[in-house]
Amino acid sequence: MAYPKTYRYTKDHEWIDVKGDVATIGITDHAQHELGDVVFVELPKPGAKIEAGKSFGTVESVKAVSEIYAPASGEVTEANGDLHNTPEKINSDPHGAAWLIKVRLANAAAVSSLMDAAAYEAYIAEKGKETSA
C-alpha cells in the first residue's frame, strides 16, 4: 500500500495529515500489518487534549494491545465513530476511511519535523532488514 506523499509519519507508525491548523491522525499500513486483525479501538472524546509523543488511545488486535502515540499536540475535534463497530477497517483502509481522530493543532509547524513518506518507507525497510536477519 502506498504511503500518501502529503502525510507525515512517526517512528511509532502513526500518520498525520495537516490541513491548515486541523490534522487527521491514523496508524500506518505497516502498523496494521504488524498488528494483524484489529478487533477493538479506544479513542479520546472531542475536547480531549493530546500531547506529542504521549499515548492517546489503543488499538487491539486479537493477540495484543497497542498504544497509539500522538504525532503532535492539540485538542481532539472528532473521533472516528465508525471504528467502534467496524475496527477491521483499520486493516483494509488505514490511510483513508480508518482515520482515528481529528485534532486542532497547538503548533502546526512542529509537524514538519516528522518523517515524510520517503523517509518513513526507508525507515520501515531498514526495520524489515533487521527482522529477516
Next chain:
Amino acid sequence: MEPTTTSHTSALRKTALNALHRSLGAKMVNFGGWDMPVEYPSSGGLIAEHKAVRGSVGAFDVSHMGDIRIRSGAKPGGALAAVQHISMNDASKLAIGQAHYSAMLYPEGTFVDDVIVHRLGEDDFLLVINAGTREKDINWVRENTKGFDCVVEELSDAYTQLAIQGPRAIDVVQRLTDVDLSGIKNYWFTHGTVCGLKNTLVARTGYTGEDGFEIYVPSDVATSEKVWKQAMEAGREFGIVPCGLGCRNTLRLESKMALYGHEISDKINVWEAGLERYCKMEKGEFVGRGALEKAKAAGLTRTLVGIEMVDRGIARDEYCCCNEAGEKIGVVTSGSPSPTLGKNIALAYVPPAYSTVGTALYVEIRAQKCKAQVVPTPFYKRAKKAAAPRVS
C-alpha cells in the same frame, strides 16, 4: 504503536521449517525462546486461520514441543513404574497405542508441566512436553526417575511435529498415509508410512478442540519441508492453510485447554486448575500426591472460571478481576476475542464464592472496571456427529 514481531533472531531456536515459514511471509515471534510463526498474512491472518481449523482444516508446525522417551531397563515394568511416579494420570490404564493428558507435579502439588503420555510399548513411553519448559522438564524427569530401572532419553530435536487440525484433517492426512485413520480413536495413535516415511508416529491428538492428527517425522529440513508441502497439496481442495501460534492460542482457549505459565504453573495446584479428571489419587504414590491430599482437605481458595465480557473491552492476561464492591478478587490467566463466538472471553482465577455461572465480575482494563460474567466452559465444544462422508 510498538513493534510486535521478532527483530533479532540469532539467539532464538528454530524448527526445521523456519526458512519455509519465512518464505511464506509468516509473522515470527519469540515464543519461549523459539522463533515461531504467530500468523500468516498469506493465510488471511489469525482469524481466518482460526476459522479454517473450526470449519475445515489447518496445519501447524509444533516442532518446538519437547519429547521424552522412557523405556524399561533390564527388567520389564521399570518404565511404567517411573511414569506412574512422575505423572498424575494412571499410565497403567494405557493400552499400547493409547495416549492421555496428564501433568508432572512438584512435591507441593503444583505444575512442572502438562504432558501427553503415549504408550509406545509395554515398557516404552513417549512424553510430549511444552517448548518453553523443555530443559526444566528433562532435568526434573531425570532427577525423579533415578530410583527406577529405566532409560530416559530426550528426543525433542529428533522430530518435526506437524499438527493437522480440523473436521477435514482426517481427509487430508488419509491422503498421506497407508494407515486406515478411521480406525484410530481420539487420543490413540499408530505407526505407519506417511509421505513414504516408514514407521511414522501418527496420533489423533491436538490442542485446538477439533478432531485432528499430529505427525512426528525426522527433523532434517528436506524431510520436514517435503512432508509439509505434501500436506498442503493434499489439503488444497479442503482449503487447508498454514496456521500460527496465534490461532493455536485462541483455539485452545475456546476449548478451555490449559497453557503452561497461564492456567497452570509452579504456583497453581491441580484442584485449582480444575484438572482433577486427569489426576488419579487412587493409583498410589506419585510426586505431589501428599500435598494434593492436604490441599483437598483444606479446600479451595481459588478456582479457574470462564468469563465473558458484558461491557465493551477485552480482558487480557494478568488483568485484575474485581467484585461488585470494587475489591480485587482474582486475575485473568488468558483472555482474547473468541473468533468462533464473536465475544470477548477469558479464563480467570477467582475465589469459589464467585465461580457460579452468571456471577457478575469486573475486569480492570486500563483503570476502568468493565463488567463481565461467569459462563459455562468450555466456551466452545465441537458437535459430536456421525462420521462425515469421506472423500477418497
